Amino acid sequence: MTHRFGASVAAIAAAGLAIRLGYVLVAKRDEPLSGDALAFFIQGHAVADGHGFANPGLLAFRNVVQPAADHPPLFTLYLALFDVLGVTTPLGQRLAMVPLGVATIVVVGFVGRRVAGERVGLVAAGLAAVSPTLWVNDAQVLSESLAILSVALVVWTALTLWSRPGWTAAAVFGAACGVAALVRSETLLLAPAIGVPLIITMRDARARDRVALLATVAVAAVAVMAPWIVRNATALERPVPLGTGVDITLANSNCASTYTGPLLGWWDIRCGTGPDVHADQSVQAKAERRRALEFVGDHLDRVPVVVAARVGRVWGLFRPRQTVTLMVDEGRERSVGYAALAATYALGVLAAAGAVQLRRARAVPLTPLVAPIVMATLSAALAFGNPRYRSSAEVALVVLAAVAVAGLRLGPARRQPLCDRPRPEPPPLEAVAGRPE
16 A cells, blocks of 8 residues: 555545534434434443343333344444443434444545555545445434445455455455344345355365365354354344344335335335234244235235336436435435435446446456445345445445546456466465465
């Protein structure tokens, strides 16, 4: 890293900090928390008070402490840490989101540098600093800010694994995927979606070496998630690997009102049953999932239309104005919603151009950048078309867009991975694992 690049990224991060602080202090200073943000706030306070991961609805409205696994634990623990430090107001916890956004700017800059050099890195950091699709999340007490940062780290460690393959790099990549999954469960899909293509195409490793590296990724990811999985197995009646939120989402997005009419492709809280003080959350989740799948089975003819609507909403292609209005109920101002929509269109077009440029140049593998976009699209298709469900794709969009904005003429010789260098024979795994990381 050159000193000039580091200083430039720091300056861009400072600008991003000013944008985020301004948004929080001007637009969000007196805004109360609601919905998922309120649930996270309550659960973080419960953890800080020693109640553990309790059902926030039952705790707030019935003063009942019931073990819960609504969401993976890391974001709740992040809020609980600030609660312990005395940051207990909605404004204080909104401000606690800002460092996550600033850290994301820095990581995105280094990801862009790894992809196509310092110029792209600086452009990527700049886009991350000013794009409303990122900073809007940094004023909400929601897991998206931490999810975006964790996905940025996954992409960074994946590119490190590609450029310097070895056991250490594989373990770090697997651990990063495990951490991301403890923020948002669907990001666990990035481990196989990115890791498998990268490792199986390493031509300087034998088949058993590839298998060993894949196993290292899997073991590292599972090791990171193990404490939470064990906790759920002991606290709840039924197995809940990461969270029950997916079951609640299925119930709220698969019913008559979301399969036709104004809420097509969206969600409706009236479709769910709500928390039950007399039932374990894992049992309720199973019942919600069964009811949702039964509804889907009875309306298979509508599924293609609903899925298309969900994907269209998340990318601003289906009823975009209505989606902006619906997002007002989630704490996103209408003007900010339209700004984010415009940024979505611009970043989407630029990202497509950047992906084509990288593909032609063969400078780096596209998998670490394409997989998060595909995963976000699939998540919306299975859940509903909330634009914030696209958060895991934001890093990839910004980096790919930076390639197009920078206008670099990348050549195939700009960076040549070890797997493309001719070798007389494949080395043993020990040799691969022993390379400096």
